[in-house]
Amino acid sequence: MVIKLLSLLFGYVRITVRGSAIERFLNICIKNEIKLYKIERKDEVCMCASLSISDFRKLMHYMGRTGCHVHITRKIGMPFFTYKLRKRYALWFGTVIAILLFFVLTNCIWVIDIQISGKVDLSELRKNLNAAGAYTGVPIYFIDENKITQTVKHNMKTLDYISVSRLGNRLIIQAIDDNDAPEIQDDKAVTGIVASYDGVITNMDVKGGYPLVKVGDAVLKGDKLVTALTPPTTEQGTGHIGHSIASITADTLRTEQSMTSLTRLKKEYTGKTKTQFAILIGNFRINLYLGTGISGIGWEKTVSETQLHIGEGTYFPIKIIKQDYKKYNITEIAYPVEVIEQEILENAKARLENIMLSGEIKTLSYTSEKKDDALILNITAHCTEDIASEISEEGLTLPQKQTENPSE
Secondary structure, rough: OOOHHHHHOOOOOEEEEOOOOHHHHHHHHHHHHOOOEEEEEEEOOEEEEEEHHHHHHHHHHHHHHOOOOEEEEEOOOOHHHHOOOOOHHHHHHHHHHHHHHHHHOOOOOEEEEEEEEEOOHHHHHHHHHOOOOOOOOOOOHHOHHHHHHHHHHHHHOOOOOEEEEEEEOOOEEEEEOOOOOOOOOOOOOOEEEOOOOEEEEEEEEEEHHHHHHHHOOOEEOOOOOEEOOOOOOOOOOOEEOEEEEEEEEEEEEEEEEEEEEEEEEEEEHHHHHEEEEEEEOEEEEOOOOOOOOOOOOOEEEEEEEEEEOOOOEEEEEEEEEEEEEEEEEEEEEEHHHHHHHHHHHHHHHHHHHHOOOOOEEEEEEEEEEOOOOOEEEEEEEEEEOOOOEEEEEOOOOOOOOOOOOOOO
């Protein structure tokens, strides 16, 4: 396979040799290292063979000694192909332009892959990336990953982490914003504990700080449960201020109201489909279909884009857009009340378990009523959960010890 490709690249000729001294011709070729292959003997005075262009030129010096006539029957390979096209200047000009265009396009950023986590403002991030020089169409030589990272960090103070990396002409951005996560206090900070929800305390495990409540007390959301200020244990003591650590379990009562329609709309596909294609070059779109896209009720539209690329790091500003349409009819289905109730309860249970910091639902009860075409459920959940929430008490000071005035 490799030899065949090399032969096509450098070119070879197919010759016909005629004469009474075929054997002498072959001996001269062997003696002068002229390589013949694909030899085919036609008869006693005729044979065919293939040889490279360089060997054919070498053979021309010995033609008078062979006593045979050599005719070229075929010219095969790239040199002969380019020779035929030597005067087609438009073709050569187009080839040069295509090579230059390929070089330019592969040395510009055409894909910016943004991966975000948490509550990152995507539009603001794109705006800051654009201001930092990370936008589609910019030459890769102008991309400075460290400078872009520092600029975006400076402009977006809420970002906890951002990284910029380049793979070929593809830019990969990773940004994380965990500002919504509960603030974790330093274990040496002055902190207290407050109730995160209303409840009746059933268990207390205080490992740091001074408890202000006891088991059996009813507390409201925001009530202080443990303080960082520990009072003195003796008359001569001064007490101390430290870091509060506690796990406080309470019985809580959570309620919610949920309303759901008893009838649902269901899509039933008819099996009729349509597909349309378009090409997007930069911001210029070329539709490969007549008219406009299909719109209106009864058609489900799915759009997929495929960007032209070579491997994982070479992308071009060309996208193939595929629009798939599925025909459907809408039917109204009435579900039994029991099915709707079960669905509402499962969803409510999942929401409550997600809201609680640490706990479980002991019992779940509800009352239901129908209103028009809807079902209303008033749900009550008896839960056991940890209601301890850590807060800062920086600035807390020890009370000054009162001293008695000496008697006169």
